[in-house]
Amino acid sequence: MNSPPQLDLHPDADSINALVEQLLTEPERSQILTHLAGCSRCREVVFAAKQALFVMEPEALVAAAAAPVQMVASPAAVRPRSVPGAWRVALIPAAALAAAIAISVFAYFAHTRQASELAKNGSQAAPQAAGIRQQPAAHEKPIPAKPAVASNETKQAASKPHSFGRGDGGPALSQVVHPNQPVPPRAPIPSLTTDKNAIMSAPRPLEQQLSAAQFKPAQQTGTPHRVSGTAAGVAANPDKPQTQVEGAAQSNTPNPTEFDTASISQLQVESASQNNSSLIGRRAMGKMVADLKEQPSMLPSGLRATSIVTAQHRTLAVDSLGALFLSTDAGLHWDSVLQQWEGRALVVRTLTIPQVKPPGVGAFDSAQAPKSSAPGAGTATSPSAISPLFEIVTESNHVWVSADGEIWKQKTF
Amino acid sequence: MAYLQVVGTLPSQSVEPSPQAGASAAPSGIDPTLVEMLSEECNVDLYGLGRAEFAQVLLAVGTAQNFGLPAGTAAPAQQHAVFFRSLRLADLVLAQACARGNARAWEYFVAIYQQPLLRAAIAITGSDTLGRDLAGSLYAELYGLNTRDEARRCPLESYRGRGSLIGWLRTTLAQRHVDYHRRIHREQPLEDYDGPVLVPDPVKPGAELTVLGKAIQETLAACEPEERFLLASYYLDGRTLLRIAEVLGVHEATVSRKLHRLLDNLRNQVLANLQSAGLSRRAAEEALGADPRDLDLNLKKLLQSSQTDTFQEKAAL
Numbered sequence: 001m002n003s004p005p006q007l008d009l010h011p012d013a014d015s016i017n018a019l020v021e022q023l024l025t026e027p028e029r030s031q032i033l034t035h036l037a038g039c040s041r042c043r044e045v046v047f048a049a050k051q052a053l054f055v056m057e058p059e060a061l062v063a064a065a066a067a068p069v070q071m072v073a074s075p076a077a078v079r080p081r082s083v084p085g086a087w088r089v090a091l092i093p094a095a096a097l098a099a100a101i102a103i104s105v106f107a108y109f110a111h112t113r114q115a116s117e118l119a120k121n122g123s124q125a126a127p128q129a130a131g132i133r134q135q136p137a138a139h140e141k142p143i144p145a146k147p148a149v150a151s152n153e154t155k156q157a158a159s160k161p162h163s164f165g166r167g168d169g170g171p172a173l174s175q176v177v178h179p180n181q182p183v184p185p186r187a188p189i190p191s192l193t194t195d196k197n198a199i200m201s202a203p204r205p206l207e208q209q210l211s212a213a214q215f216k217p218a219q220q221t222g223t224p225h226r227v228s229g230t231a232a233g234v235a236a237n238p239d240k241p242q243t244q245v246e247g248a249a250q251s252n253t254p255n256p257t258e259f260d261t262a263s264i265s266q267l268q269v270e271s272a273s274q275n276n277s278s279l280i281g282r283r284a285m286g287k288m289v290a291d292l293k294e295q296p297s298m299l300p301s302g303l304r305a306t307s308i309v310t311a312q313h314r315t316l317a318v319d320s321l322g323a324l325f326l327s328t329d330a331g332l333h334w335d336s337v338l339q340q341w342e343g344r345a346l347v348v349r350t351l352t353i354p355q356v357k358p359p360g361v362g363a364f365d366s367a368q369a370p371k372s373s374a375p376g377a378g379t380a381t382s383p384s385a386i387s388p389l390f391e392i393v394t395e396s397n398h399v400w401v402s403a404d405g406e407i408w409k410q411k412t413f
Numbered sequence: 414m415a416y417l418q419v420v421g422t423l424p425s426q427s428v429e430p431s432p433q434a435g436a437s438a439a440p441s442g443i444d445p446t447l448v449e450m451l452s453e454e455c456n457v458d459l460y461g462l463g464r465a466e467f468a469q470v471l472l473a474v475g476t477a478q479n480f481g482l483p484a485g486t487a488a489p490a491q492q493h494a495v496f497f498r499s500l501r502l503a504d505l506v507l508a509q510a511c512a513r514g515n516a517r518a519w520e521y522f523v524a525i526y527q528q529p530l531l532r533a534a535i536a537i538t539g540s541d542t543l544g545r546d547l548a549g550s551l552y553a554e555l556y557g558l559n560t561r562d563e564a565r566r567c568p569l570e571s572y573r574g575r576g577s578l579i580g581w582l583r584t585t586l587a588q589r590h591v592d593y594h595r596r597i598h599r600e601q602p603l604e605d606y607d608g609p610v611l612v613p614d615p616v617k618p619g620a621e622l623t624v625l626g627k628a629i630q631e632t633l634a635a636c637e638p639e640e641r642f643l644l645a646s647y648y649l650d651g652r653t654l655l656r657i658a659e660v661l662g663v664h665e666a667t668v669s670r671k672l673h674r675l676l677d678n679l680r681n682q683v684l685a686n687l688q689s690a691g692l693s694r695r696a697a698e699e700a701l702g703a704d705p706r707d708l709d710l711n712l713k714k715l716l717q718s719s720q721t722d723t724f725q726e727k728a729a730l
Contacts (some may be wrong), residue, residue, distance in 0.1 A: 033638035037641030037645045045588050048591060049580070052532075281649065
């Protein structure tokens with residue numbers, strides 16, 4: 001661990017403005033970005049200044065929209081034209097011909113796909129009867145609207161199955177012009193973003209909530225640990241993130257005259273806000289780690305996984321329709337799990353209570369676990385004898401637990 | 414200006430003692446021809462700045478930054494022109510003239526920047542009332558109503574002409590606004606205080622989680638500055654890709670791709686670190702699939718931890 005940061009020292013307004021106006025040299029930019037990464041106060045300043053720039057100078061917004069898309073992945077896409085002007089005329093009929101062929105091919109394959117889907121629907125009647133209840137289309141979450149940017153890169157990014165939920169579409173450029181306009185709520189995204197939020201906000205058993213230890217002892221600071229969340233400025237600015245309240249010892253000393261009008265009942269106290277800061281940091285880390293997990297390309301349902309966990313060589317995944325799938329070969333093959341719960345499964349997760357692990361499992365490498373940990377291998381370590389290993393949370397907020405991912409029982413608190 | 418008259422201070426009262434315009438010859442060190450040429454470019458006649466005072470402003474600005482050269486290096490005469498050409502000199506001279514209490518410069522400043530400043534304040538606060546309050550308070554500061562060591566201090570003195578003056582004003586407004594809200598957000602009425610929280614004994618994380626946490630720490634410590642900023646903005650602040658792209662000066666799709674690549678690299682690096690800690694590949698992947706809530710890691714602290722460079726904010730009070 002390096003030396004602790006000195007967050008009471010910040011770049012001055014001139015340097016931050018130079019960053020906003022893209023005037024810094026590379027070493028200076030790196031230095032300031034390093035500071036910004038660890039200083040939420042300066043990040044807020046930078047984003048606020050940039051926001052004001054676009055309000056004051058709408059032409060800057062147009063310039064930003066036309067900002068160069070760095071073609072790091074495909075440098076060939078930016079190669080100069082090699083076709084002389086005289087030949088461009090000859091290319092027009094060729095392009096029209098190619099377009100006609102492409103349309104024909106597309107129409108042919110669309111017809112073929114439609115026919116195959118009809119046949120597939122007929123064959124899906126059996127699995128539905130077996131318990132994999134298909135939800136109506138209304139349950140499926142809407143796909144967020146992407147900003148209309150005529151860029152191949154944007155289209156490529158939009159088609160990628162990534163999980164960058166909050167910023168995926170982002171507001172349309174026209175919505176950014178005036179920040180006084182309330183930002184419409186972003187559409188949920190059928191990806192891990194929903195899962196991440198569900199993971200971090202889903203109910204946990206009491207013992208795990210306590211073991212999470214998200215709150216530091218109040219006795220350590222001796223001050224109340226509450227943070228007020230209502231302020232006129234933030235209420236009027238719905239785009240402000242919650243980080244307004246994070247960070248300690250970064251602001252100026254409060255002016256005593258500002259509290260003269262406060263009544264005794266509204267006596268203001270300074271909160272350390274370290275708990276809240278810690279909570280935000282832990283949640284952010286949780287979301288990042290969730291993004292680091294490799295996702296299976298596609299489940300047998302044809303949908304992507306919205307929640308996935310791995311433990312004891314068993315991988316469980318929930319798709320966007322709430323169906324649960326099990327893999328014992330690291331996601332190469334998937335089997336559907338018979339639905340034993342009511343409603344859709346939203347989140348699947350592991351239970352990491354220490355007594356879950358059967359005796360003999362290595363401390364570091366769970367691959368060294370004895371074969372007796374397999375279901376039904378022995379009375380001492382059989383799934384029925386040990387504590388549950390997996391749990392799912394359904395849309396009705398019920399928790400179901402399982403030791404092997406196949407046999408599920410509702411959890412009673 | 415009406416506000417300034419109300420508070421009983423006239424701009425003719427100089428913030429700092431300045432020599433009378435034209436009272437003395439141009440200070441030595443800057444070529445008079447260069448001074449003359451720059452004065453015409455900066456339209457110093459608009460606010461009645463004499464050549465001698467203009468030359469003093471130039472000399473003060475150049476000396477403060479050693480004409481763009483490292484400290485201790487003597488700046489040749491050619492460097493003077495290069496340095497002044499690299500600055501927003503018209504904005505800088507206006508700011509310096511205002512800081513010195515030049516009345517005509519103040520009138521010019523108010524005429525040019527009053528409305529943009531107000532719009533910026535409203536944009537930053539998201540409220541007309543709060544925006545007007547913020548702009549008014551900054552005006553008072555800019556005018557030098559605050560004092561330090563019994564001397565009036567004007568924040569415009571800290572403007573160095575690197576970016577535009579309006580950009581500097583926007584950033585200063587944003588700093589004031591953020592500082593104000595960060596101060597009042599950490600306060601709340603006592604009556605809402607409901608006693609200390611029962612805190613359980615800390616649970617020691619499992620060995621796998623400890624190794625995973627260490628691997629993540631090492632991986633984040635090796636990140637580039639821009640990558641760290643990206644992680645902080647996206648995961649800690651919850652900024653959209655569009656907002657991050659605006660700050661970084663690239664397209665939104667570029668930020669999306671950068672974040673993709675960054676996560677891929679982080680994942681590979683974490684797996685490599687786990688394997689170097691003794692785990693097999695499969696066990697490393699399984700460890701990475703642990704419940705994120707069980708990780709006792711704070712992304713904010715990790716991103717702060719490698720911050721070694723510090724800044725001295727040239728505070729405008």
